Amino acid sequence: MTTASPLPAGRKPLPRLGVAWVTWRQHRSAFYGLLGMLAGFAALMVAGGLRARSTYHRLGLGRCASFTGDHCQALRIQLFDWYPQQLPFLFLLLLPAAFGAFFGGPLVARELETGTYRFAWTQGVGRTRWILTKLLLIAAVLAAVAEAYGALYTWYNAPLDHVMRFGFNDYLGFELGGVVFPVQTLLAFSAGVFAGVLTRRTLVAVGTVFLASSGLILALVFKLRRYYMTPLVTAGRTGPRDWVVAQAYVDPNGHLLGTSDGHLLYTKYLAQLPMSGDPGPSVSYRDWLQARHYTIVTSYHPAGRFWTFQFIEAGWMSLLILLLGLATVWLVHRRIG
């Protein structure tokens, strides 16, 4: 057979998908484990989501246009109570840290620990291509799996979210309803690989990266994310999807009330409420305050900022991912040995 070879003599090309096959072979059991967990979660979410939808129809929530009337208010509380407690789903918050640490930490560290890097990095393909292929393939799989988790949860939670109209940062809606979930996973993954290359210890890399990324994500969710943008301030009511970050009271003289004065005010409001069982029109706190010329000042992020926040978080994390990835490739290429 005579084939024209455009390549220089003696230098055949590398096998197509060579490193890809090696990556697959080395990590396929981890991949099956990942898929197994995802399948279990999917089964849970699909079953729960279907039942939620039938409950939604059984309650007749489809006929509620808004939820201002008493009847619809009661129905939506019923649906809310039907949903299991949200607390177990908080494990989803830690999923990116877990996936990232457990897949990223050992990736190079295990090769360094067992000495197999001396085999892997002396083959014709070279270590730069080896690490790049591995990083990109595993990152792609992790991102897809994380996005699948997000989609499943969002679908499962959609009926509740539809009737409750949570603020956009509540009930994992921000974590799982946009693009940040896979990005957080990739951040933990790239940090794991980097830490593994740096420390050359699998356990150290997995442990520190899991703790550090969990801490970072929890801090973001509960403390830091609200500072991505300056909140708007209104004396009126906020919309259903707005994310309320703070409320304060202004007294009739225009002074902002401190926390203790605020509590005092609320105690007064409770004291004047009719005794339980005593029929009578109860007045809402807001109306009660307005009648006394107090104003409620609400700091909030309007619902339209959902995607802005998503892109801010995905943006700085992507930058960090890129830096960690480059540092890892550089360390593997230059520094080790």
Next chain:
Amino acid sequence: MSTAIEASGLGKRYGRTWALRDCSLAIPAGHVVGLVGPNGAGKTTLLSLAVGLATPTTGEVRVAGGRLAGSAAALDAVAFVAQEAALYRTLPVADMLRIGRSLNRRWDDERARARLAELGIPPEKKVGALSGGQRSQVALTLALAKRPELLILDEPLAALDPMARHDFMAALMAAVAEDGVSVVFSSHVVAELERVCDYVVVMHGGRIQVCGDAEDLVAGHHVLTGPADRADAVAERFPVVRDRRAFAQAHLLIRSTDPVAVPPGWQRQPVGLEELVLAYLREPSASVLDGPRPVHGEQAACR
């Protein structure tokens, strides 16, 4: 003439200690080179630099006919068998072969399979379940399947029992005879050298102490036996590697390429390679490279 390994001013520092210092050598291709020295002499460092696993602190090293160590061209032409084989223990032998095939431009799968069949190593068996001897045979098979120009082995015999050692060296020699591949292997087992090496590099304390063709080295060294009271006078005329005196007799291992230079009243005996290497290992200060009276010729090749 093409070189197997060629280093100039090569040095490697880890933290504050120099594992290898000021190493210059040119090992011609087509040899089986034994790299010997005590533990910590810098053998593994030199080999790591040659296969591109480490980057030099100073100088440079070229392999397989002048390719910069660690470059793509060098990785194609050089095969490496690391200490303790360094294979993926959880994978079956067949998958190790496929990994090798996936990561290399040149790969002789048929021959690798035939070799394993010949050795009676079942391809479905996991690497970790093999004996130490079988594991190093698999590592050698993987290295040879690359069809390298230069095969570098780091302490291939260290973990093997005498039988496995013998089998491994036999397999290695067969491959050399078949392919004409250049081989550099490190070892602290001096006894193996004489049978298999035709070129020797002795290292000590991060420096190269002796380097040369085995035949030339043996021809260039002699044991002179004579009266102890005149030993000092003889020792002044020749570079002495080893000086042993017992009662009235002195045994001097000297370096000289001149066979007629035996002083009157002294006897000259040839020296074996193993004895020669051991003598150098025992005398770190002695060196073929920069002794008091350097022998011509050798200086050009190694320093």
